[in-house]
Amino acid sequence: MSASTLCTPRIARHGSGRNSMRAFMIVTLLLVAITMALSLAHALELPGKLRLKEATYKSVQAIYYPGFTIGGFAEIGGIIALATLLYLTPYPGARFWWTLAALVFLVAEHATYWLVTHPVNNFWVQDVAVSKPAATFFSMLRRKQSGDWKDLRDVWEASHVARAGLATLSLISIAVAATFFAGSE
Numbered sequence: 001m002s003a004s005t006l007c008t009p010r011i012a013r014h015g016s017g018r019n020s021m022r023a024f025m026i027v028t029l030l031l032v033a034i035t036m037a038l039s040l041a042h043a044l045e046l047p048g049k050l051r052l053k054e055a056t057y058k059s060v061q062a063i064y065y066p067g068f069t070i071g072g073f074a075e076i077g078g079i080i081a082l083a084t085l086l087y088l089t090p091y092p093g094a095r096f097w098w099t100l101a102a103l104v105f106l107v108a109e110h111a112t113y114w115l116v117t118h119p120v121n122n123f124w125v126q127d128v129a130v131s132k133p134a135a136t137f138f139s140m141l142r143r144k145q146s147g148d149w150k151d152l153r154d155v156w157e158a159s160h161v162a163r164a165g166l167a168t169l170s171l172i173s174i175a176v177a178a179t180f181f182a183g184s185e
Contacts, residue, residue: 021088025178028085031078032106032174036167038071039109042160049157054149061124075110082106082174089177098177105170109163116159120152 049057082103089096 021181024081024085024088025174025181028078028081029171029174029178031074031081032102032167032171034071034074035078035106035109036164036171038068038074039160039163039167042068042157043164046157046161049153057153058124058149072113075106075113078106078170079103079110082170085174085177093180095177095180098173098180102170102173102177105166105173109166109170112159112163112166117156117163120156120159123152124156 049060052060082099086096086099086103089099
Protein backbone atom coordinates (compact mmCIF):
# COMPACT_ATOMS: atom_id res chain seq x y z
CA MET A 1 0.00 0.00 0.00
CA SER A 2 1.46 3.32 -1.03
CA ALA A 3 1.79 6.38 1.20
CA SER A 4 -0.75 8.24 -0.93
CA THR A 5 -3.30 5.45 -0.33
CA LEU A 6 -2.79 5.77 3.44
CA CYS A 7 -3.43 9.49 3.24
CA THR A 8 -6.68 9.10 1.26
CA PRO A 9 -10.00 8.96 3.11
CA ARG A 10 -11.02 5.36 3.78
CA ILE A 11 -14.66 5.92 2.72
CA ALA A 12 -13.87 6.39 -0.95
CA ARG A 13 -11.22 7.85 -3.15
CA HIS A 14 -13.53 10.23 -5.07
CA GLY A 15 -17.01 10.78 -6.46
CA SER A 16 -20.02 9.88 -4.32
CA GLY A 17 -17.77 9.02 -1.37
CA ARG A 18 -16.76 12.68 -1.21
CA ASN A 19 -20.41 13.73 -1.02
CA SER A 20 -21.01 11.14 1.70
CA MET A 21 -18.08 12.52 3.68
CA ARG A 22 -19.41 16.05 3.24
CA ALA A 23 -22.87 14.99 4.50
CA PHE A 24 -21.33 13.13 7.43
CA MET A 25 -19.25 16.21 8.31
CA ILE A 26 -22.45 18.31 8.36
CA VAL A 27 -24.21 15.80 10.64
CA THR A 28 -21.17 15.76 12.93
CA LEU A 29 -21.09 19.57 13.06
CA LEU A 30 -24.80 19.58 13.93
CA LEU A 31 -24.39 17.08 16.78
CA VAL A 32 -21.47 19.00 18.26
CA ALA A 33 -23.39 22.28 17.86
CA ILE A 34 -26.40 20.86 19.74
CA THR A 35 -24.10 19.73 22.54
CA MET A 36 -22.51 23.16 22.69
CA ALA A 37 -25.90 24.91 22.61
CA LEU A 38 -27.24 22.91 25.57
CA SER A 39 -24.19 23.46 27.74
CA LEU A 40 -23.95 27.12 26.73
CA ALA A 41 -27.62 27.63 27.67
CA HIS A 42 -26.84 26.40 31.18
CA ALA A 43 -23.75 28.60 31.42
CA LEU A 44 -25.61 31.72 30.28
CA GLU A 45 -28.20 31.25 33.03
CA LEU A 46 -25.52 31.50 35.71
CA PRO A 47 -25.74 35.22 36.55
CA GLY A 48 -29.51 35.10 36.98
CA LYS A 49 -29.55 31.83 38.87
CA LEU A 50 -26.99 33.05 41.39
CA ARG A 51 -29.56 35.63 42.55
CA LEU A 52 -32.19 32.98 43.39
CA LYS A 53 -33.03 31.94 46.92
CA GLU A 54 -32.83 28.26 47.85
CA ALA A 55 -36.49 27.29 47.31
CA THR A 56 -36.68 29.06 43.96
CA TYR A 57 -33.36 27.64 42.79
CA LYS A 58 -34.39 24.08 43.68
CA SER A 59 -37.73 24.59 41.94
CA VAL A 60 -36.06 25.94 38.80
CA GLN A 61 -33.64 22.99 38.63
CA ALA A 62 -36.54 20.60 37.93
CA ILE A 63 -37.40 22.32 34.63
CA TYR A 64 -34.35 20.83 32.91
CA TYR A 65 -35.65 17.29 32.97
CA PRO A 66 -36.48 15.62 30.58
CA GLY A 67 -35.67 18.17 27.83
CA PHE A 68 -31.96 18.51 28.48
CA THR A 69 -31.74 14.77 29.15
CA ILE A 70 -33.18 14.04 25.70
CA GLY A 71 -30.84 16.59 24.13
CA GLY A 72 -27.95 14.86 25.86
CA PHE A 73 -28.14 12.11 23.24
CA ALA A 74 -26.43 14.59 20.90
CA GLU A 75 -23.33 14.30 23.10
CA ILE A 76 -23.10 10.55 22.59
CA GLY A 77 -23.95 10.96 18.91
CA GLY A 78 -21.32 13.68 18.57
CA ILE A 79 -18.63 11.52 20.17
CA ILE A 80 -19.50 8.57 17.93
CA ALA A 81 -19.63 10.79 14.84
CA LEU A 82 -16.30 12.45 15.66
CA ALA A 83 -14.63 9.08 16.30
CA THR A 84 -15.99 7.77 13.00
CA LEU A 85 -14.94 10.92 11.17
CA LEU A 86 -11.47 10.66 12.70
CA TYR A 87 -11.19 7.08 11.44
CA LEU A 88 -12.23 8.19 7.94
CA THR A 89 -9.89 11.20 7.88
CA PRO A 90 -6.48 10.87 6.23
CA TYR A 91 -3.47 10.78 8.53
CA PRO A 92 -1.36 12.86 8.86
CA GLY A 93 -2.81 16.21 8.05
CA ALA A 94 -4.35 19.29 9.57
CA ARG A 95 -7.88 17.96 9.14
CA PHE A 96 -6.97 14.80 11.13
CA TRP A 97 -5.45 16.77 14.03
CA TRP A 98 -8.37 19.24 14.20
CA THR A 99 -10.84 16.35 14.19
CA LEU A 100 -8.85 14.64 16.95
CA ALA A 101 -8.89 17.87 18.98
CA ALA A 102 -12.67 18.12 18.53
CA LEU A 103 -13.07 14.55 19.76
CA VAL A 104 -10.82 15.09 22.79
CA PHE A 105 -12.69 18.26 23.79
CA LEU A 106 -16.09 16.57 23.43
CA VAL A 107 -15.00 13.51 25.41
CA ALA A 108 -13.68 15.83 28.15
CA GLU A 109 -16.99 17.72 28.10
CA HIS A 110 -18.93 14.47 28.47
CA ALA A 111 -16.61 13.19 31.21
CA THR A 112 -17.19 16.45 33.11
CA TYR A 113 -20.90 15.67 33.04
CA TRP A 114 -20.50 12.17 34.50
CA LEU A 115 -17.82 13.06 37.05
CA VAL A 116 -19.07 16.45 38.26
CA THR A 117 -22.53 17.40 37.00
CA HIS A 118 -24.37 14.07 37.21
CA PRO A 119 -23.71 13.38 40.89
CA VAL A 120 -25.11 16.81 41.77
CA ASN A 121 -28.09 16.22 39.46
CA ASN A 122 -29.02 13.35 41.77
CA PHE A 123 -29.39 15.89 44.58
CA TRP A 124 -31.65 18.17 42.53
CA VAL A 125 -33.99 15.38 41.39
CA GLN A 126 -34.25 13.47 44.67
CA ASP A 127 -37.64 15.04 45.46
CA VAL A 128 -38.87 15.40 41.88
CA ALA A 129 -41.29 12.93 40.29
CA VAL A 130 -39.56 11.63 37.17
CA SER A 131 -40.39 8.86 34.73
CA LYS A 132 -39.02 5.36 35.24
CA PRO A 133 -36.38 5.77 32.48
CA ALA A 134 -35.33 9.10 34.02
CA ALA A 135 -35.13 7.52 37.48
CA THR A 136 -32.91 4.78 36.06
CA PHE A 137 -30.70 7.37 34.33
CA PHE A 138 -30.30 9.49 37.45
CA SER A 139 -29.53 6.45 39.59
CA MET A 140 -26.39 5.74 37.52
CA LEU A 141 -23.24 6.61 39.42
CA ARG A 142 -25.37 7.71 42.35
CA ARG A 143 -23.39 9.17 45.20
CA LYS A 144 -24.98 10.62 48.27
CA GLN A 145 -24.70 14.38 47.90
CA SER A 146 -24.93 16.45 50.99
CA GLY A 147 -23.78 19.80 52.15
CA ASP A 148 -24.89 23.34 51.76
CA TRP A 149 -27.17 23.82 48.75
CA LYS A 150 -25.05 26.80 47.67
CA ASP A 151 -21.94 24.62 47.50
CA LEU A 152 -23.81 22.08 45.36
CA ARG A 153 -25.21 24.90 43.22
CA ASP A 154 -21.74 26.31 42.68
CA VAL A 155 -20.35 22.91 41.64
CA TRP A 156 -23.27 22.30 39.27
CA GLU A 157 -23.08 25.77 37.71
CA ALA A 158 -19.27 25.72 37.39
CA SER A 159 -19.42 22.30 35.74
CA HIS A 160 -21.75 23.70 33.10
CA VAL A 161 -19.45 26.65 32.44
CA ALA A 162 -16.58 24.18 31.98
CA ARG A 163 -18.74 21.98 29.74
CA ALA A 164 -19.74 25.00 27.64
CA GLY A 165 -16.09 25.94 27.18
CA LEU A 166 -15.07 22.41 26.18
CA ALA A 167 -18.03 22.00 23.81
CA THR A 168 -17.26 25.37 22.22
CA LEU A 169 -13.64 24.32 21.68
CA SER A 170 -14.90 21.07 20.14
CA LEU A 171 -17.20 22.94 17.77
CA ILE A 172 -14.46 25.36 16.76
CA SER A 173 -12.06 22.46 16.16
CA ILE A 174 -14.45 20.48 13.95
CA ALA A 175 -15.39 23.67 12.08
CA VAL A 176 -11.70 24.28 11.34
CA ALA A 177 -11.37 20.64 10.24
CA ALA A 178 -14.34 21.17 7.93
CA THR A 179 -12.60 24.12 6.28
CA PHE A 180 -9.66 21.84 5.43
CA PHE A 181 -12.11 19.34 3.95
CA ALA A 182 -13.76 22.04 1.84
CA GLY A 183 -10.36 23.32 0.72
CA SER A 184 -9.16 19.91 -0.52
CA GLU A 185 -11.42 19.80 -3.60
